[in-house]
Amino acid sequence: MSALRRRGHRTGGASLNVTYLRFELLRTLRNRRFLFLSLGFPLVFYLLVAGSAHSERNLAGSGLSAPLYYMVGLVAFGTMSAMLSSGARIAAERQAGWHRQVRITPLPPRSYLSAKVMTAYLMAGLSIVVLYVAGAAMGVSLPAGRWLEMTGLILVGLIPFAAAGILIGHLLSVEAVGPAMGGGIALLAFLGGTWFPIPDHGVLHVVGQLLPSYWLVQASHVALGGAAWGTRGWVTIAVWTFVLARLARRAFERDTSRV
Amino acid sequence: MSGVQLEGLSKTYSSPEGPVHAVRGIDVSVAAGETVALLGPNGAGKSTTIDMLLGLARPDAGEVTVFGRSPADAVAAGAVGAMLQTGELIRDLDVRELVAMVASLYPAPLDVEETLALCGIGEIAGRRTQKLSGGQTQRVRFAIALVSDPELLVLDEPTVALDVEGRRGFWTTMRAFAARGKTVLFATHYLEEADAYADRVVLMAHGRIVADGPPTEIKAIVGTRTIRATLPGVPLDALAALPGVASAERRGEAIVLTCTDSDAAIRALLAAHPQAADIEIAGAGLEQAFVQLTGDGAGRAVTA
Numbered sequence: 001m002s003a004l005r006r007r008g009h010r011t012g013g014a015s016l017n018v019t020y021l022r023f024e025l026l027r028t029l030r031n032r033r034f035l036f037l038s039l040g041f042p043l044v045f046y047l048l049v050a051g052s053a054h055s056e057r058n059l060a061g062s063g064l065s066a067p068l069y070y071m072v073g074l075v076a077f078g079t080m081s082a083m084l085s086s087g088a089r090i091a092a093e094r095q096a097g098w099h100r101q102v103r104i105t106p107l108p109p110r111s112y113l114s115a116k117v118m119t120a121y122l123m124a125g126l127s128i129v130v131l132y133v134a135g136a137a138m139g140v141s142l143p144a145g146r147w148l149e150m151t152g153l154i155l156v157g158l159i160p161f162a163a164a165g166i167l168i169g170h171l172l173s174v175e176a177v178g179p180a181m182g183g184g185i186a187l188l189a190f191l192g193g194t195w196f197p198i199p200d201h202g203v204l205h206v207v208g209q210l211l212p213s214y215w216l217v218q219a220s221h222v223a224l225g226g227a228a229w230g231t232r233g234w235v236t237i238a239v240w241t242f243v244l245a246r247l248a249r250r251a252f253e254r255d256t257s258r259v
Numbered sequence: 260m261s262g263v264q265l266e267g268l269s270k271t272y273s274s275p276e277g278p279v280h281a282v283r284g285i286d287v288s289v290a291a292g293e294t295v296a297l298l299g300p301n302g303a304g305k306s307t308t309i310d311m312l313l314g315l316a317r318p319d320a321g322e323v324t325v326f327g328r329s330p331a332d333a334v335a336a337g338a339v340g341a342m343l344q345t346g347e348l349i350r351d352l353d354v355r356e357l358v359a360m361v362a363s364l365y366p367a368p369l370d371v372e373e374t375l376a377l378c379g380i381g382e383i384a385g386r387r388t389q390k391l392s393g394g395q396t397q398r399v400r401f402a403i404a405l406v407s408d409p410e411l412l413v414l415d416e417p418t419v420a421l422d423v424e425g426r427r428g429f430w431t432t433m434r435a436f437a438a439r440g441k442t443v444l445f446a447t448h449y450l451e452e453a454d455a456y457a458d459r460v461v462l463m464a465h466g467r468i469v470a471d472g473p474p475t476e477i478k479a480i481v482g483t484r485t486i487r488a489t490l491p492g493v494p495l496d497a498l499a500a501l502p503g504v505a506s507a508e509r510r511g512e513a514i515v516l517t518c519t520d521s522d523a524a525i526r527a528l529l530a531a532h533p534q535a536a537d538i539e540i541a542g543a544g545l546e547q548a549f550v551q552l553t554g555d556g557a558g559r560a561v562t563a
Binding site: 092097107108 | 313314315334335336337339340341343345346347348349350351352356357359360361363364365366403407
C-alpha cells in the first residue's frame with residue numbers, strides 16, 4: 001500500500017475541471033437515444049422535408065427558402081432535445097442514488113448542474129453544426145455575419161430550456177421524463193413552426209408567439225435583414241427564463257435539503 | 260489530532276405509520292487512525308448515523324465533527340471517502356473512466372490504475388458500468404471511495420453483494436488502507452466482520468448504543484449460544500452453576516441454558532445429567548442478542 005502514488009499534476013478540487021466535463025460529454029455522446037433525438041432524427045427529417053422542397057425560394061410566403069427555413073426549424077427541434085436531455089440525465093442519476101455519491105465529493109451541487117448545462121449546450125452546438133452543414137449542402141447561403149447572428153439568437157433562445165432541463169430533472173421520475181420530453185418537444189416544435197411557417201395572424205400565431213420554440217425557429221428571419229426577434233421575442237425569452245429558472249431553483253433546493 | 264466526534268445525535272423521520280426514531284441520542288468518538296465497526300441488526304440506525312456523519316442528513320439534535328470540522332467542510336476538503344449502502348453507478352462510462360472522473364474532483368487522489376488494481380477490478384477496467392455484476396459493481400464503488408485517498412473512509416454494509424472470496428479480498432484491501440494511518444468506520448450486521456477487522460466495536464440497537472469496546476468484549480456479549488434440552492426435575496440453580504452457563508430457565512419439560520461457552524457447558528451438562536434428551540445448540544444471533552441487551556422488543560426499528 002505504501003507504493004501508492006498520488007498524482008501530482010492534478011488540478012482537481014472543489015470547482016469544475018476539464019477531466020470531469022470531458023467524461024460528462026463522453027457519456028452523452030455514448031447515449032444512443034440522445035444522439036438519435038438531437039442529431040439523427042432532425043438530420044433525417046431535414047433531408048426529407050427540405051430535400052423534397054429544395055427549390056422553393058419563398059416558403060409559404062415567409063420570404064425564406066425552404067432549405068433555410070427547415071434548417072432552423074429542425075435546429076430548434078434538435079437543440080431543444082439536447083437541452084432537455086440534461087433533465088433526463090439528472091432524473092436518472094437521482095434515481096440511481098448517484099446524487100448522494102456526488103454530494104460526498106468536493107464537487108458543489110451548483111457545479112454539478114453547471115456541468116450538466118454546459119454539456120447540454122455543447123450537444124446543442126453539435127446539433128447546430130450538423131444541420132448547418134446539411135443546410136449549406138442544400139444551398140443555404142448567408143453572409144458570415146448573418147450565420148453568427150442567427151446562431152447567437154438560437155443560443156440565447158435555449159436559455160429557458162437549460163432551466164427547464166434542471167427543473168424536470170428534479171421534478172420527474174425516470175419513467176415520466178421520457179414521455180414528458182418526447183411529447184413536450186413534439187408539441188413545442190409543432191406550435192413553434194418547425195414543420196411549417198406559422199401564419200402571421202390567427203390562433204396559431206398568438207399561441208406560437210408565447211412559446212420559446214417559436215423564437216428559436218424565428219431566428220431564421222435574420223436572412224431577411226433587420227431584427228429577427230424584436231422586443232416581443234426578447235421579452236418572451238426573458239420571461240420564460242425568469243419563471244423556469246425560479247422553478248428550477250426551488251426544485252433543486254428542495255431536493256438537496258432532503259435526505 | 261481529533262478524529263470523528265458524534266455528540267448527542269438524534270434523528271426522527273416521519274413515516275406513514277407515524278414518527279420513526281431512527282437514532283435516539285448517541286455519542287461516539289473515533290480517534291484518528293482507528294478502525295471502528297458499527298455493529299447492529301437491520302434497522303438499528305446505522306445508516307442514519309452514517310448519513311449524519313457524512314452530512315447527507317441533518318441531525319435533529321447533537322453535533323458531528325470530522326477532524327475538527329463540520330461534515331460539509333470535511334467533504335469539501337476531500338477528506339472523506341464513502342461507500343453508501345445503496346446506489347448504482349452512472350452508465351455510459353467504463354470502469355476506468357468512472358474512477359478517473361471521480362478522482363478528478365479531489366485535490367490529491369490516488370493513481371487511478373493502482374486503485375483499480377488494489378480493488379481487484381483491473382481486469383474489468385474497460386467494461387461499461389451498466390454491464391457489471393453485483394459483486395463487480397460493489398468493488399467499483401469501493402474504488403470510488405478509495406481513489407480520493409481520504410483521511411476518513413466510511414463503509415456502509417460494504418460486503419453485502421460479495422461472495423466469500425470477494426469479502427476476503429475486500430477486507431484485505433481495507434486493512435492495508437487503514438494501516439496507512441487512516442480512520443475507518445464501517446457498518447455491518449455480521450459479528451464476524453466486526454470481530455475480525457475492527458479495533459473497536461460500537462454496538463447499536465433501536466437507535467441507541469448498547470455497548471462500545473474491543474471486539475473480544477462485544478463478542479462475549481453477543482456471541483452467546485443457547486442449549487435447549489428436555490430435562491425434567493433438575494433444579495435451575497444447579498444448571499445455572501454449570502461451567503460456561505450464564506443463565507438457565509425452564510419452559511415446560513425443557514430447559515434453556517444461555518451460554519458464554521457452549522462447549523464447556525454441554526460437556527458439563529451431559530456429565531452431570533446424562534438423561535438430558537432432544538439437545539439443541541443454537542447461536543443466539545445478533546437480533547436475539549440485541550433484544551436481550553436492550554431488554555425490550557418494543558422500540559420499533561426502521562430499515563434506514
